[in-house]
Amino acid sequence: MKRLAKGLTTLVFCLLVVMPAYAELDRQVIYLFGDDRALVLVGNKCQGTVFYVDNKQKFATKVTSGFKVSLFPFIHPSKKYIAIPYRDLSGLMVSKDYGRTFEDASFTPGGGAEEFKGNHPLVKDVVSFTVVGDQGFFLTKQNYIYLSSKPFGDRWGLNYVALNAIDHLTYKHQENFQNFPTSVPEVKDYKGWTHMQCDPTR
Structure with a gap:
């Protein structure tokens, strides 16, 4: 659990460094592919703009806006x-x-x-x-x-x-x-x- 928490903190930090304009907005890691990659949602009530963050390669990409979190099982190696x-x-x-x-x-x-x-x-x-x-x-x-x-x-x-x-x-x-x-x-x-x-x- 400590390792996961550390990974989430690092990923969010990467998002802030790459895109400081979003630093004041609410954000959540909504999906973790592993230790180095995640989807981060900027918005509220589980909808908003979603970013793909690669902490190892040090980049974040805006995927789409108006995104709502999917509820079905999602497995993505x-x-x-x-x-x-x-x-x-x-x-x-x-x-x-x-x-x-x-x-x-x-x-x-x-x-x-x-x-x-x-x-x-x-x-x-x-x-x-x-x-x-x-x-x-x-x-x-x-x-x-x-x-x-x-x-x-x-x-x-x-x-x-x-x-x-x-x-x-x-x-x-x-x-x-x-x-x-x-x-x-x-x-x-x-x-x-x-x-x-x-x-x-x-």
Whole structure:
């Protein structure tokens, strides 16, 4: 516990050093990837502007504003590909360069599970979101998997689709949308948090 507290203090210090303009605003570490990387929320009542902070590399990147903390399990050992879903699953912000820049990602139109309307899973159905091997995997209560493409090609990681809907996509023959795993890969020895955390009274 002392090690974790020390890590949080150092990460917040890094945020203040890199972006002193935010020094007077309320901030919380809402997710810890491990000892050196975290998501820091600047705002109140668990919403505001979220930053990705890399203490080891000494930088902090603004991810997005108007962010609300997600409540479903979130397991993220990947370092190069960072995926941060919006709470309502209307999309994600992703980085493919270790958190130095972020861009929009989305669920592909027509790429939802066949039994449900819409392109993305319902928040109430999400069992977990896991980012491992530079791919993102949403698992639902119905045992559907929504996942991003394999990590290569110009648009890798920017389109999420249900496994059982891939055959309906125009780009199903692209190499990075083939030979997907049929289950969420196992994560071993992960030292980060498994949920985002936030104090709603702040």
